[in-house]
Amino acid sequence: MLASIAAVTSLLAATAARALPTGEARAEAGVVSRAGASGYVVYPPGGTSFENMGGAEDDNGAGGISFIHIQYQGIDQNDPFTQTIGVDIYLEDPTGKQADQYLTYDFGNPNNLLIDGYFSPPSGACGDYNLVFIEHQNLGNFGDIIKFRAAAPAITLVCLPIQ
Numbered sequence: 001m002l003a004s005i006a007a008v009t010s011l012l013a014a015t016a017a018r019a020l021p022t023g024e025a026r027a028e029a030g031v032v033s034r035a036g037a038s039g040y041v042v043y044p045p046g047g048t049s050f051e052n053m054g055g056a057e058d059d060n061g062a063g064g065i066s067f068i069h070i071q072y073q074g075i076d077q078n079d080p081f082t083q084t085i086g087v088d089i090y091l092e093d094p095t096g097k098q099a100d101q102y103l104t105y106d107f108g109n110p111n112n113l114l115i116d117g118y119f120s121p122p123s124g125a126c127g128d129y130n131l132v133f134i135e136h137q138n139l140g141n142f143g144d145i146i147k148f149r150a151a152a153p154a155i156t157l158v159c160l161p162i163q
Contacts, residue, residue, distance in 0.1 A: 031134060031147050038135055038150045039084045042114070043072035046153040052121045053160050067118040068155070072133055074113040081140055081161065085107065085114055088134040091125060092152065101125060106136065126159035 044050075053066045074084025086108030091101040103119040137152040 018041060031149060034045045036135075037077060037082055038137075038148070039072055039074040039087075039113075039115075039152055041131075041133060042073050042141050044153060044155055046132065046155075048153070049097070049156040049158055050121065051160055052126060052157045059070050066121065067159075068121055068131070069118050070103075070116070072108075072115040072135075074108065074135070075137075076117060078115055081138075083138045084113060084115075084135055085145070086136040087150070088132075088136075088147070089119070090132050091122070091132075091157075092130040092132045094128060094154070095128055100132075108136070121157050125157050128154065128156050131155045 006047065050068050051066045070089060072084075072087055086106045088105045089103045089107065091103065092162045093100070101122045103122075107117060109116040130152040131154075132152045133150045134147050136145055136147050138145055
């Protein structure tokens, strides 16, 4: 138990230390249409709700005290060589009225194909969102990297007051 708490803490620290882009992720340069094998979302399935304790009350940008748990299974193939090396994850408003909100950028470890993490929802993020996964893949033996939208399960963030 203590080892898993330490692992989650180090994951959160590494995520918080990374500078996250802001604005419209849909217009991100370098994102191509999926053209071949890709990984898949293990968790959360579409329709999952997460509680965002204090998320609507916090105006200092820290977000709530709850976490969105993600698991993404990457791929590693030999013919042709293709390997998942990371994912970008952001919240997309399905109505298009709000700007996309990144949870992480280039998150993953090429030595472990199951990408697993916990992310704090952004401050004020309440309601229905698409949890978008942009997969980064290494193609061939020359280090060519492509990025594409691999999945976007619908989730709900339920904002609750801190009690």
